[in-house]
Amino acid sequence: MVGNKTLLEVKGLKTYFPLDEGLVRAVDGADFEIQQGRTLGVVGESGCGKSVTAQSILRIVPPPGDILEGELLFHRYSKEGDAFSMADVIDLAKLDPRGREIRTIRGNEIAMVFQEPMTSLSPVHTMGNQITEAILLHQETSKAEAREKALDILHRVGMPKPSQTIDSYPFELSGGMRQRGMIAMALSCHPSLLIADEPTTALDVTTEAQILDLMRQLQEDLGMAIMFITHDLGVIAEMAETAVVMYLGKVVERADVDTLYYDARHPYTQALLRSIPRITEDRRKWLEAIRGMVPDPYNLPSGCPFHPRCRSAQGECREVEPPWVEVEPDHWARCILYADSTTATAQG
Amino acid sequence: MISFIARRLVIMIPLLALLSIVSFTIIQLPPGDYLTTYIQQLEAGGQVVDEAEITRLRAQYGLDQSVYVQYLKWMGGIFRGDFGRSFHWQAPVMDVIMDRLPVTLILSFSSLVVVYVVAVPIAILSAVYQYSVFDYFATLFGFIGLAAPDFLLALVISWLFYLLTGAMVTSLFSLPFRDAPWSLAKFVDMISNVWLPIIIIGMAGTAGLMRTLRATLLDELGRAYVTTARAKGLSESRLLLKYPVRIALNPIFSTIGWLLPALINGGVLVGIVLNLQIIGPALMQATLSQDMYLAGSIILILSVLTVVGTLISDILLAWLDPRIRYGEAN
Numbered sequence: 001m002v003g004n005k006t007l008l009e010v011k012g013l014k015t016y017f018p019l020d021e022g023l024v025r026a027v028d029g030a031d032f033e034i035q036q037g038r039t040l041g042v043v044g045e046s047g048c049g050k051s052v053t054a055q056s057i058l059r060i061v062p063p064p065g066d067i068l069e070g071e072l073l074f075h076r077y078s079k080e081g082d083a084f085s086m087a088d089v090i091d092l093a094k095l096d097p098r099g100r101e102i103r104t105i106r107g108n109e110i111a112m113v114f115q116e117p118m119t120s121l122s123p124v125h126t127m128g129n130q131i132t133e134a135i136l137l138h139q140e141t142s143k144a145e146a147r148e149k150a151l152d153i154l155h156r157v158g159m160p161k162p163s164q165t166i167d168s169y170p171f172e173l174s175g176g177m178r179q180r181g182m183i184a185m186a187l188s189c190h191p192s193l194l195i196a197d198e199p200t201t202a203l204d205v206t207t208e209a210q211i212l213d214l215m216r217q218l219q220e221d222l223g224m225a226i227m228f229i230t231h232d233l234g235v236i237a238e239m240a241e242t243a244v245v246m247y248l249g250k251v252v253e254r255a256d257v258d259t260l261y262y263d264a265r266h267p268y269t270q271a272l273l274r275s276i277p278r279i280t281e282d283r284r285k286w287l288e289a290i291r292g293m294v295p296d297p298y299n300l301p302s303g304c305p306f307h308p309r310c311r312s313a314q315g316e317c318r319e320v321e322p323p324w325v326e327v328e329p330d331h332w333a334r335c336i337l338y339a340d341s342t343t344a345t346a347q348g
Numbered sequence: 349m350i351s352f353i354a355r356r357l358v359i360m361i362p363l364l365a366l367l368s369i370v371s372f373t374i375i376q377l378p379p380g381d382y383l384t385t386y387i388q389q390l391e392a393g394g395q396v397v398d399e400a401e402i403t404r405l406r407a408q409y410g411l412d413q414s415v416y417v418q419y420l421k422w423m424g425g426i427f428r429g430d431f432g433r434s435f436h437w438q439a440p441v442m443d444v445i446m447d448r449l450p451v452t453l454i455l456s457f458s459s460l461v462v463v464y465v466v467a468v469p470i471a472i473l474s475a476v477y478q479y480s481v482f483d484y485f486a487t488l489f490g491f492i493g494l495a496a497p498d499f500l501l502a503l504v505i506s507w508l509f510y511l512l513t514g515a516m517v518t519s520l521f522s523l524p525f526r527d528a529p530w531s532l533a534k535f536v537d538m539i540s541n542v543w544l545p546i547i548i549i550g551m552a553g554t555a556g557l558m559r560t561l562r563a564t565l566l567d568e569l570g571r572a573y574v575t576t577a578r579a580k581g582l583s584e585s586r587l588l589l590k591y592p593v594r595i596a597l598n599p600i601f602s603t604i605g606w607l608l609p610a611l612i613n614g615g616v617l618v619g620i621v622l623n624l625q626i627i628g629p630a631l632m633q634a635t636l637s638q639d640m641y642l643a644g645s646i647i648l649i650l651s652v653l654t655v656v657g658t659l660i661s662d663i664l665l666a667w668l669d670p671r672i673r674y675g676e677a678n
């Protein structure tokens with residue numbers, strides 16, 4: 001059932017926030033693809049635009065933020081027998097964010113799990129109410145049937161005593177249970193894409209491991225693709241097949257996870273990798289922090305935004321916007337070091 | 349929940365006894381009593397009051413007895429439904445209050461309804477379309493309503509009304525109905541006059557509620573659970589009403605019990621300016637002239653309503669907000 005079929009193509013996405021203090025280029029050139037039934041990891045430091053990328057896909061970017069440029073091509077397939085055949089392609093970036101069309105996609109074909117399971121659930125509605133809401137919205141079912149489906153999905157996400165928890169309020173549940181509830185809510189309509197925005201950041205390590213296991217299991221059972229956002233490279237290695245690295249709104253490198261770990265090309269990715277602890281290496285070696293600070297979002301450096309912190313920076317990096325280069329088949333990097341490569345594209 | 353209510357009701361008994369003592373003490377606090385005030389008035393008018401007459405009156409009103417005896421007699425009467433006599437009106441306190449109660453309740457209830465019906469939708473629109481032209485107008489109106497004293501509004505509006513129509517707003521009833529008993533015609537007449545005081549009395553409340561609700565709602569609109577609901581595919585209007593509006597309205601609906609005393613005692617100054625036969629101005633007059641049983645009874649009724657209103661609010665709060673559970677934990 002898992003085919004190598006493109007589900008979502010993000011091309012040259014730019015999402016800006018025109019604030020009084022200045023223009024925030026929250027996403028300033030993101031290019032990647034998500035394959036049906038596969039997991040794409042999105043990594044980067046805090047504030048690099050991971051969440052805004054996710055919000056852009058669902059068209060829930062909070063005002064005054066808006067998509068300025070780019071395409072979000074969502075491929076829909078119809079199932080004929082065992083094979084999927086392409087039905088249509090829809091550019092999410094062109095939809096009216098308040099319109100009917102995007103609303104039939106949200107929660108139904110693309111669903112999202114948020115970082116903070118406490119604040120992301122309504123405090124005065126039961127879990128059941130919040131889960132069945134999505135089912136009732138997108139499917140022709142009675143309330144009783146919707147409740148059955150909610151119970152079923154709560155069961156699947158390993159919620160303890162579903163028949164009881166379904167009538168609980170979020171404040172009565174632990175963080176891990178709430179996040180299971182959130183996942184149940186997101187999966188209740190069997191979406192083809194699940195966006196998980198740091199779903200385990202607010203949880204302790206044991207619970208995190210359980211939730212990650214659960215998500216892999218659910219992906220196997222239900223076959224949805226996952227866009228897994230995290231700032232933890234270790235989690236990416238565990239969860240994803242391919243990954244993109246973001247820095248200050250730009251996707252700076254994209255490759256399959258193994259390549260990214262062992263053959264990273266972008267100096268930022270290399271620096272990120274040097275900053276994670278590895279047990280196999282010489283224990284006495286100091287961990288290396290990336291030098292310098294993340295620049296102020298209102299005054300981004302000209303040229304390559306990473307140049308003030310980059311080890312390999314050259315004079316040119318200050319002025320020239322680095323090109324998006326395919327350094328090897330299916331391995332892309334946004335760096336001037338590879339500019340002479342013949343496959344360079346004009347994209348900024 | 350039931351045990352919570354029962355417990356609260358039991359606590360209310362000593363509380364009310366205490367309140368009655370406090371009410372009585374408050375009206376005894378100013379020096380002198382009704383008679384001294386009365387005699388001063390007579391003397392100011394040039395009349396001579398003879399000592400024997402004063403002693404007779406003092407005995408008649410029971411003012412020669414000790415404070416404790418007066419209190420106990422008053423409380424004893426209340427248990428039999430007798431709140432004592434009003435010196436000023438020369439009538440039982442109950443009659444004085446009952447005379448004013450229907451009009452008072454009609455006025456306060458309709459003002460309250462107007463406040464909610466006007467303020468809630470405006471506040472929602474104002475918050476959703478923050479910084480729009482509509483929002484600026486609503487804000488301007490809100491500040492005027494909050495800042496302008498109601499008696500001034502009463503004066504200005506009735507003056508404008510006079511300029512425009514040539515009619516004076518001096519009472520809730522047109523002349524032929526002033527002293528007539530209640531009838532359908534009298535009721536209709538009142539309806540045609542009542543809107544002006546309703547607007548004036550409701551103005552500050554509307555403005556206040558609008559500002560509070562707008563602020564709470566703006567807070568709620570930015571919450572993560574709103575984004576979650578949006579990501580589910582809910583339409584903006586459904587999402588708005590089900591989540592942020594519901595949550596922002598909780599504290600406002602649940603504190604509705606607190607308004608109970610205001611239903612009886614609202615619009616004192618407006619009542620005086622517009623010469624309305626409602627309870628608020630009567631209480632003020634009674635306190636000024638030390639008409640102790642009338643003042644004391646009204647204050648006592650207000651205290652009871654405050655206590656009951658608070659209980660109602662607590663129950664509503666627990667019912668509307670599942671996060672609040674009384675007495676069950678620890």
Ligand SMILES: Nc1ncnc2c1ncn2[C@@H]1O[C@H](COP(=O)(O)OP(=O)(O)OP(=O)(O)O)[C@@H](O)[C@H]1O
Nearest residue numbers: 017024026045046047048049050051052053062297
């Ligand atoms: N609602 C908003 N209004 C204004 N600016 C915003 C808004 N949301 C995000 N931004 C800005 O966009 C940039 C990217 O933010 P984003 O939330 O996508 O970061 P992130 O990569 O998800 O970080 P984190 O790991 O902390 O979640 C930041 O500079 C942030 O300040």
Ligand SMILES: [Mg+2]
Nearest residue numbers: 050051052197
């Ligand atoms: Mg984020």
